Amino acid sequence: MTTDRPLRVLLADDEHLIRGALAALLALEEDLVVVAEAASGPEALAMARAHRPDVAVLDLQMPGADGVKVATALRAELPDCRTMIVTSHGRPGHLKRALAAGVRGFVPKTVSARRLAEIIRTVHAGNRYVDPELAADAISAGDSPLTAREAEVLELAADGAPVAEIAERASLSQGTVRNYLSSAASKIGAENRHTAVRLARERGWV
């Protein structure tokens, strides 16, 4: 384990308080150096392009583009840059999306800074790290039983829109939309589509 070259980190979090504090704490680690900070998704991308960090630590919820979107873009633009997600609310679905996007680390904000530094090193070494508790949640939540279209229609129904509007936005007939919503709700075990939306959200299926 040579420490000849410091590990360059990009920090992206819209909460200034946390980002600053985090940067200060990570600076205490000998082998880590925070080369850039960002407060939004697009800014994170721009910073990554400019500074080419070894590891990008991304908050899940950021204005502009969320952590997973940023990770996807980074994977395409800077394949050498490892990405990891830090989040407050670890929903199973987020974890899945993140792993699919090539994210190599997924940790809740309940870990300590020291532990985070360790995980950053782990990720940089090419390994993966997923918080055990979040992983357990994801496994217990299981895979989505919904087909692609069911999930799509359910998502459009998320804000309480009437069937007519969903049909228009999905370019489907109203009858088809009703059928999809019906089958989605029965698969999920919900009485109606609204509770179906809620449950699907909780389980990370939308």
Place this chain on the structure above:
Amino acid sequence: MTTDRPLRVLLADDEHLIRGALAALLALEEDLVVVAEAASGPEALAMARAHRPDVAVLDLQMPGADGVKVATALRAELPDCRTMIVTSHGRPGHLKRALAAGVRGFVPKTVSARRLAEIIRTVHAGNRYVDPELAADAISAGDSPLTAREAEVLELAADGAPVAEIAERASLSQGTVRNYLSSAASKIGAENRHTAVRLARERGWV
């Protein structure tokens, strides 16, 4: 401004990463000292009883009891302890609840640590501080136009329950429930009760 006696601060946040980082940053301020940390509502209360801080900095969302509940309890038990809320997602309703509970500071986590330290001093001096943007949101959201029963029924409708169930839980007839939901939705300006629930939540009316 004499610095004879340091300002004793209690820090409560369930996210270890943030709490630790925050403690480190606040420790840099000459006149502040973090005398206790807590990761949950009940723990925050216990710590406050034990250490009697001058100012309690509380996260809004914590397991056990949220920041506002803790502030309410502190107000009763330790009237000399000023309380302030720090939050990621500043909903207008939270602000109102907080102020009603006697909280003297309400800031989003997007502020810098230095700014937070200033606000802690402001609050300790007996003044109030509310983030201007959150205040503007709260004002623009206005007061709830809903009557007590309308709000109650709307809340019961929050999880997508059918009218029959709401009627039973509220001990009302189904027709009455429909009427209340209808009037609530029209007051809010929503197409149906589900969007009404969503909007009311956003504005802090439920």
Place this chain on the structure above:
DNA sequence: GGCCTGCCATGACGTTTGTCATGAGCAGTG
């Protein structure tokens, strides 16, 4: 090639809604 599954649609049916009119009891206010 058959078979299955997912995708899309239509039509029909009964149920659940949203909406409106209407009314009665009951508080608080000018």
Place this chain on the structure above:
DNA sequence: CACTGCTCATGACAAACGTCATGGCAGGCC
């Protein structure tokens, strides 16, 4: 006291919704 607003209820009607049966059409698999 009259007035207003909230509460609760009923009945009725149209619209929206959930469910089912049915069918065509694509793609993957034995």
